[in-house]
Amino acid sequence: MTETRQPISSQKADGARPVVLAADDDKDILELITFRLERSGYTVLQAHDGEEALRLAQAANPSLAVLDVMMPKIDGFELTRRLRADAATSRMPIILLTARGQDADVQQGFDAGADDYLRKPFSPQELRARVQAILGRR
Amino acid sequence: MAVSPQAITQRSSDERSGTLLQRGVAIGLVLYAGFVVTPASWIVLRELVIYPLAEVVAITSVLVGVYRYRPSAPQAWLLIGGGLFLFLIADVIWGVYKTLGLDPFPSLADVFYLAAYPFFAAGLVVATIRRRGYGVDVRATIDAAIVTVICGYIAWVGIVMPIVNDDMLTPFERIVTILYPAADLLLLAVAARFVIGSSWNMRALRMFVAGVFLLFMGDVIFARNSAGLQYETLWDSMLLAGILMMGVAALDPSMRALTEEPGDPWARSDKVRRVLIACAVMVPPLVLSWQQLRGRPLYFSAHLTAIVALTLLVAARFGLMAAGAERSAAREATLSDYTANLLAAAGRDRLFAIARQALTMLGKTANGKARLVLEGEHDTRREMPFRTEVKLRGKEVGTISVDADPATLRLWRESLTTIATQLSIALERDWLLATEQETAERLTQQNARLRELDAMKDRFVSAVTHELRTPLTSMMGYLEILSAGEVGELNGDQARMVNIIDRNCRRLDELISEILVTAQIDSGRLKYKFTQVDIARLASKQVESIQAVADKSDIRVELIVESQPPLLSADEMRLGQVIDNLLSNAIKFTPAGGTVTVRVAHRGDTASLEVSDTGVGIPADELDQIFGRFYRTTTATATPGTGLGLWIAQSIAKDHGGTISVTSELNVGTTFDVRLPLRAVDRPTTAQHHEVRT
Structure with missing residues (x-):
């Protein structure tokens, strides 16, 4: 929990940096995403499961969310649906990370309302490019 | 054929009995002929020798028959024999009267004569009861009653009434005279019931019934001419024949049937009986007319009685038929x-x-x-x-x-x-x-169980894939950051080693993907999305994307579109995978400086895509095995690979209705030819069962 609060405070200190919510139950991957995006000029909010991600998304209203599909409590698909259903987060861009990589999963992700997806293993540079592409668009 | 001693005995005994009946008949015929040819005046010979002798023959026949054939109920035959014996006594008494020139009436002879009829009737009653079988045949009884009423009616009008009206007779004489037709009627009723209710189509019974019939006829003729006695020889010979037949019948083995054969009612259908009954009803009016024509008395009371009785009986009979x-x-x-x-x-x-x-x-x-x-x-x-x-x-x-x-x-x-x-x-x-x-x-x-197992395997492979990919994601991600020098520049050796780790991670990733696809193909869960695909363009795209790898190995990749095939219905991504697998293989097995050629052509009703290399080649005896799962050729041992690529490629080609064939020459090169049908064929949206080649 302390890990998650720190970025929020840093967001306050540096208001110009866009906030990205990253959710993955694997700490190493979460760290990798955070490293890459923080280095690229984003503030990253870390969530270790679907529930935490939902709470953070609703509390902090981040500019974008990178969500793993296979997460405890609430999976990425369901989380996407809930975020889309909530007026506060309905317009937030979402990138899904999927390890299964089956077309059906990808389709399910888009059906749930995701904007983009990356198959695991993904290249961190590729992730940064996608995030920049989406946020730059706006 | 083996014949048991018992059967032989049976046959010889039957043969003997045949002779027995023949002898009885022969003796009877001799006596009958003797009686007929003897002049009426030779009273002693006729009345005291031939007649009693014939009756003795008849009685003896009955006794011999009962002794020989042992019927289960001998009393029927014995009663008949008793009747014949009474006849014998009566005839002897009558013969003595005649010899003495006497003609008393009524006499002692009449007592014995009349006593004989109830004996015959009793014999037939016993026979009828014994043969009744199962239950009482009411219809047969009614039919017999109808016959009896008609005969009784005729006897009343034709015999009884003339006697009653005969002024020459005393009342006692009249009564005795009337007793004869009464006794006849009694016997007739019983005989009719016997005949109608049972099967009597056997030699002994036919003979016996014929004998009874002759007895009736003799009595009728006697009664009609009792005054004149002019037909004495006729009726006497008829009675004699009747008595002989009734007795001699017992010499045939079928005499047992009198009491033993289960009753089998008259085989005639109800239809025949109905006609006979209708005829019977016609009798009273006919007799009435006859009497009137002859100018005889009409006897209305007799007519009335007969008509009422017949009407009642016929009504009962038809009622039974309706019930039937x-x-x-x-x-x-x-x-x-x-x-x-x-x-x-x-x-x-x-x-x-x-x-x-x-x-x-x-x-x-x-x-x-x-x-x-x-x-x-x-x-x-x-x-x-x-x-x-x-x-x-x-x-x-x-x-x-x-x-x-x-x-x-x-x-x-x-x-x-x-x-x-x-x-x-x-x-x-x-x-x-x-x-x-x-x-x-x-x-x-079984199906449900297999489906469940398949689903379990799918879930397992899916879960394993996920678990393998998660650490791989971290490893490859951090390697990328390391090699980019973002956390400090790497020296030459470090960079080379990080590169090796990265390359192996990619191989591992490839392997995981191949295993996942293999499992999906196996369980028939690989999903296809068919669209219209330009295979030449797809080939060009694949060649372009592999160019970097080929350049690294110093291999030239060229695309030749010989003739442009029409669009074909295919899953573009999967077909791309097929081309990619073949191209990667070709590059892997081709030494530096070699060439890989992709040739697209429209051949007949198929689209052809050939991938040729100038590589190490495949030994001829291994060519038919390379599409097997995990198969690696002896020339491929030095090259990394899973042995799943060709199997996957062929499975996908098959699911498109196509084939992949291969030709190869060692150290010259290998050519894979993918053929896909252009005609619309029924394709599964998911792969069906696959033949596994090993």
């Missing part, structure tokens, strides 16, 4: 209900219960009882006149047996056979349905 018709309609209804019930029911016990119910219902339509005895059940009745088997799978599972009189039996026979057959069919059908259902259930269960 009703019963047969009920029987039909029972049978059709039975068939319907059988068709609607299932289960062996239920079917048996329905059959039992039908038999009970059938029992209510006739005079008898039918029952279904199942295999293993104890049959309480020793012998049943009719049995029919109920079978299942060719094995007897029960019998339907009947206890009924022969008339009922004849009516039932067909119905019972129908019941047994229908039951057998229903049992067979029930068995087949049950078996089929059982098999279907087992197959459904």
Whole structure:
């Protein structure tokens, strides 16, 4: 929990940096995403499961969310649906990370309302490019 | 053919009895001829020698017959013999009177004569009762009564009334005279009942009945001419013949049938009997007319009595016929209900219960009882006149047996056979349905189990893939950051080693993907999304994307579109995977400086895509194995790979209705030719079962 609060405070200190919510139950991957995006000029909010991600998304209203599909409590698909259903987060861009990589999963992700997806293993540079592409668009 | 000693004895005994009957008949004929040719004036020879001798022959025949053939109820024949004996006494007394020139009437002879008739009648009553079989045949009794009433009526008008009106006779004489037709009528009634109620179509019985008939005729002629006695020889010879036939009949072995043969009612149908009854009703008016024409007295009271009696009897008879018709309609209804019930029911016990119910219902339509005895059940009745088997799978599972009189039996026979057959069919059908259902259930269960196993395997592979990819994601991600120098520049060795780790991570990733696809193909869960695909453009795209790898190995990749095939229906991503697999293989097995050629062409009704290399080649004896799962050629041992790529490529080609063939020459090169049909073929949206080549 302390890990998650720190970025929020840093967001306050540096208001110009866009906030990205990253959710993955694997700490190493979460760290990798955070490293890459923080280095690229984003503030990253870390969530270790679907529930935490939902709470953070609703509390902090981040500019974008990178969500793993296979997460405890609430999976990425369901989380996407809930975020889309909530007026506060309905317009937030979402990138899904999927390890299964089956077309059906990808389709399910888009059906749930995701904007983009990356198959695991993904290249961190590729992730940064996608995030920049989406946020730059706006 | 083996003949048992018993059979021989039986035959020789039958032969002897044949001779016995012939002897009896011969003696009878001699006596009869002697009587006819002897002049009427030789009274002693005629009345005291030939006549009593004939009666002795008749009585002896009865005794010999009873002794020889041992009928189970000898009393019938013995009563008849007794009657013949009374005749003998009467005739001897009569002969003495005649020899003495006397003609007393009434006399002692009349007492014995008249006493003989009840004996004959009693014999026939015993026979009728013994032969009754199962239940009383009311119809036969009524028919016999009709015959008796008509004959009695004729006798009344033609014989009794003239005697009653004969002023020459004293009242006592009249009574005695009338007793003769009365005795005849008694015998007639019993004989008619015997004849109508039973089968008498046997030599002994035919002879006996003919003898009784001659006795009647003789008596009738005697009665009509009692005053004049001018036909004495005629009626006397008829009586003699009758007596001889009644007695000698007992010499035939079929004499046993008098009391032993189960009663088999007159085989004539109701239709024939109906005609005869209608004729019988016509008799009184005819006699009335005859009497009037001859100017004789009309005897209205006799007519009236006869008409009333006949009307009542005929009404009862037709009533019985109607009841019979009703019963047969009920029987039909029972049978059709039975068939319907059988068709609607299932289960062996239920079917048996329905059959039992039908038999009970059938029992209510006739005079008898039918029952279904199942295999293993104890049959309480020793012998049943009719049995029919109920079978299942060719094995007897029960019998339907009947206890009924022969008339009922004849009516039932067909119905019972129908019941047994229908039951057998229903049992067979029930068995087949049950078996089929059982098999279907087992197959459904097996199917469900297999589906479950498949789903389990799918879930397992999916979970494993996810678990493997998660650490790989971290490893490759951090390697990328390391090699980019973002956390400090790497020196040459460090950079080279990080590169090696990265390359191996990519191989691992490839392997995981291939295993996942293999599992999906195996379980038939690989999903396809068919669209219209330009194969030449797809090939160009794949060549472009592999260019970097080829450049690294110093291999030239060229695309030649010989002829542009039309668009074909395919899953673009999967087809791309096929091309990619073949291209990666070609590059892997081609030494630096070599060339990989992709050739696209429209050949006949197929699109052809060839991938040729100038590589190491595949030994000829391994060519038919390279599409097997995990198969690696002996020339490929030095090259990394899973051995799944070609199998996956071929599976995908097959799911498109196509083929992949291969030609190769060692150290010259290998060519894979993918052929895809251009015609629309039925393609599964998911892959079906795949043949696994090893």
